[in-house]
Amino acid sequence: MATTRTDPLTLEVVDLIGTVVARYYEEYDRAAAAHSLTGAQARVLGLLSLEPTPMRKIAQKLKCEPSNVTGIVDRLETRGLVERRPDPADRRVKLAAATEKGARTALQLRESLGFAREPLAELSHAERAVLRDLLRRMLGVDAES
Amino acid sequence: MATTRTDPLTLEVVDLIGTVVARYYEEYDRAAAAHSLTGAQARVLGLLSLEPTPMRKIAQKLKCEPSNVTGIVDRLETRGLVERRPDPADRRVKLAAATEKGARTALQLRESLGFAREPLAELSHAERAVLRDLLRRMLGVDAES
DNA sequence: TATTGTTATACTCTATAACTATA
DNA sequence: TATAGTTATAGAGTATAACAATA
Numbered sequence: 001m002a003t004t005r006t007d008p009l010t011l012e013v014v015d016l017i018g019t020v021v022a023r024y025y026e027e028y029d030r031a032a033a034a035h036s037l038t039g040a041q042a043r044v045l046g047l048l049s050l051e052p053t054p055m056r057k058i059a060q061k062l063k064c065e066p067s068n069v070t071g072i073v074d075r076l077e078t079r080g081l082v083e084r085r086p087d088p089a090d091r092r093v094k095l096a097a098a099t100e101k102g103a104r105t106a107l108q109l110r111e112s113l114g115f116a117r118e119p120l121a122e123l124s125h126a127e128r129a130v131l132r133d134l135l136r137r138m139l140g141v142d143a144e145s
Numbered sequence: 146m147a148t149t150r151t152d153p154l155t156l157e158v159v160d161l162i163g164t165v166v167a168r169y170y171e172e173y174d175r176a177a178a179a180h181s182l183t184g185a186q187a188r189v190l191g192l193l194s195l196e197p198t199p200m201r202k203i204a205q206k207l208k209c210e211p212s213n214v215t216g217i218v219d220r221l222e223t224r225g226l227v228e229r230r231p232d233p234a235d236r237r238v239k240l241a242a243a244t245e246k247g248a249r250t251a252l253q254l255r256e257s258l259g260f261a262r263e264p265l266a267e268l269s270h271a272e273r274a275v276l277r278d279l280l281r282r283m284l285g286v287d288a289e290s
Numbered sequence: 291t292a293t294t295g296t297t298a299t300a301c302t303c304t305a306t307a308a309c310t311a312t313a
Numbered sequence: 314t315a316t317a318g319t320t321a322t323a324g325a326g327t328a329t330a331a332c333a334a335t336a
Binding site: 070 | 293294295296297298304
């Protein structure tokens with residue numbers, strides 16, 4: 001295993017990954033903006049479309065302070081995309097949940113994210129499998145399938 | 146070429162790329178914060194450590210409005226990491242350039258970004274070459290080497 | 291006492307529009 | 314007149330600290 005700090009091949013792969021990251025964010029923000037959402041709002045809406053979530057847990061998933069989530073959910077709530085519900089089990093907790101309208105928006109958002117899907121169309125099934133295995137090993141993910 | 150919208154393999158690869166992107170940003174922000182820099186400041190400092198750049202061109206590379214660059218460079222300049230120089234060829238233009246201190250910081254920043262480098266160490270040289278070729282094709286990049 | 295969510299505050303990033311100094 | 318950079322303004326995301334309600 002050669003040094004991965006200086007060899008040209010590794011540097012090129014790092015650079016390519018940087019390009020993937022940049023393109024991913026561009027497309028994400030563009031898709032969100034198409035629904036007049038910021039990136040953070042789109043991310044929270046996506047989370048809540050999966051399941052109602054306590055404010056505190058949203059902050060953990062976003063890796064930010066809980067106080068920030070208040071404002072983001074406020075703005076989504078103002079637009080009727082999200083609502084706050086009491087948690088029957090703990091009256092301190094508020095569950096943020098996507099409304100029907102919010103769930104529809106989240107679905108459209110997900111479907112408009114062609115990135116990483118369209119570029120993958122350039123690869124054959126076998127090549128995608130190779131890419132999957134390499135990414136898994138890079139990330140230290142256990143194979144599941 | 147099967148549909149890349151629904152088949153499980155493609156969905157998993159998309160998910161893995163999402164994880165790569167998230168980890169990339171986490172590490173970038175963490176490295177920047179270690180030098181008390183925001184992500185945007187670290188990005189601009191990295192650019193300027195390569196070559197002095199007109200304010201307008203910085204905005205183009207960051208894909209933001211030129212007015213934003215003024216503040217970012219202001220903050221870097223206050224900390225002695227960057228300086229503004231006149232452009233001899235056009236007196237309207239200001240060239241932002243990394244100071245010696247700024248160049249040192251940029252170098253440390255670059256070296257502390259182990260991500261995409263450390264994970265790659267898990268792969269053999271041949272595997273990294275395969276990954277490079279697949280990423281190139283995904284991104285529609287012409288092979289150069 | 292500890293925890294949940296919120297408020298208050300301050301800073302950074304962002305876009306828009308108006309301004310200045312050059313070209 | 315067109316362009317480069319700045320300023321002014323407003324909205325959004327962020328962290329910190331202090332607070333009310335509940336556990």
